Amino acid sequence: MSNTEKLQNILRDIQATRQQLMTTSSQIREFEVTLEALSSHEEGKKVYRQIGALLFEVDNKEDMEDQLKTSITTLKEHLTLLENQDEELKKIYEKTVSEIENND
Numbered sequence: 001m002s003n004t005e006k007l008q009n010i011l012r013d014i015q016a017t018r019q020q021l022m023t024t025s026s027q028i029r030e031f032e033v034t035l036e037a038l039s040s041h042e043e044g045k046k047v048y049r050q051i052g053a054l055l056f057e058v059d060n061k062e063d064m065e066d067q068l069k070t071s072i073t074t075l076k077e078h079l080t081l082l083e084n085q086d087e088e089l090k091k092i093y094e095k096t097v098s099e100i101e102n103n104d
Helices: 003-039 061-103
Strands: 048-051 054-057
Touching (some): 003 061
């Protein structure tokens, strides 16, 4: 594999990781906003959850809040892993560039 191909592969991996970072961050924000809206929702009013193209009434608001909190925690753990992966890829990229410059 040529040096150009190595760099292209690393850059493609960095780009994919950064896209996943943005998507995951967006999902976290969306769930946090949903959780905030749910917590300020008036007692006694119905709450609905969208599943596919349908809306279903939520029987237990607290269960829904717990599910959202669990999802947020899981997504934040995944975000941390992605951030670590991004850092590792940046180091690999810098090392590869350095090796190419030193071999020329």
